[in-house]
Amino acid sequence: MDVEIIKHSGERTNFSIDKLKSSLRKSGAEEALVNEISNNVRDELYQGISTREIYNRAFALLKKEKKGYASKYKLKKAIYELGPTGFPFEKFIAALLFYSGYNVKTGQFLQGKCVLHEVDVVARKNDQIIVVECKFHSDEGRNCNVKIPLYIHSRYRDILNNYNVKNEVEKPTQGWVVTNTRFSKDALQYGKCAGLYLLSWDYPKDNGIKDRIDRLGLYPITASTLLSQREKQFLLSRDIVLCKQLINDDFYLDHLGISENRQARILEEIKILCKHN
Known part of the structure; x- marks a missing residue:
């Protein structure tokens, strides 16, 4: 019998033991432990159970076996715990870029053609100068909608227009929008069309925040x-x-x-x- 579960967003879907096993494998747990925990969680399911409750049960079982696995399993929740101000999230993104070979500065002020802008992160590597704006959401299940890249792109264009007037060499080469959640379909479409680099929990594919954390x-x-x-x-x-x-x-x-x-x-x-x- 299919068991209906409720996501953070309120959406209802059927429980998938394969998805649960996949998330457990990513923690580094051995296959025998993955199967044992998955079977235990499945046996305790009921109609209308929340994904949060499923996660909490799997996390508790994993933590009981090995805390290192549990720490990796709770990674997404750990990113939310960087709130509520979002400032530690900016520092975290700066650290990811630093250990990827960038020279980084946080809380920088860049003059636009029209107004002065405070920028979360400015990162440089070789001839690349990126201007990064971070959007932190403390509510799980809340996506980053198209208004965010629209707003950030207008600020980025104002900064570029000032460099165009001055004709300076140190002109930014790319604007980034980074969120700890996910981008809506319209946000992704706008980012691609406008030439913004979007980085979220699982985007771009195989190079999202989670992938970068695991890789580094x-x-x-x-x-x-x-x-x-x-x-x-x-x-x-x-x-x-x-x-x-x-x-x-x-x-x-x-x-x-x-x-x-x-x-x-x-x-x-x-x-x-x-x-x-």
Whole structure:
């Protein structure tokens, strides 16, 4: 019998054990564990269960077996935990670009032809200069609609028009719009037509935020299953947005008053996360 489940958006669909298995495999779990957890979750389903409840059950079972797997499994939720202001998300995107070989600066002011613009991230690599605007949504299931790239494109054009007037060499070569959720169909169509580079959780295909995190081993500090919310917020306030950064600056754990035994377990977990797939 098909079991109807409810997504974050309110949409109803049938439960797919194959999709659940696929998400578990991406955590690095072995096939035997994937099958065991999937079967346990399936046996506890009921009509109208939410995807959040399915996720919570699978996460709890995975965490019980191995915290490193659970941390990877909760990656999408960890990105939402970078909120609510969106500023840590900007720092996180800047870090992704930095470890991809870019020279990055955040919170930059660029003069447009008409007005001055505050830009989230300016990144440079070779002859490429990209201007990045981040749109963070704290509500799961909320897509980034066409109004966002429309608005950002108008700001980007104003910046370009100022460089056209001055004829300066350091003219931006590309405008980016980055979101932690997904783009609507119209937003993707407009971005492609306008020449904007759009980056979301799963777009472009095989090169979205999730793919880049997995490929580079650049997991947000919020992916840890051992740090408390208060501890994560403390680290984010010190610009520690990546697990990789905490390995290099583990003295912050002393500042938090964390015992040596717990520090060792936290560092062990995030070192597993930081390993490239």
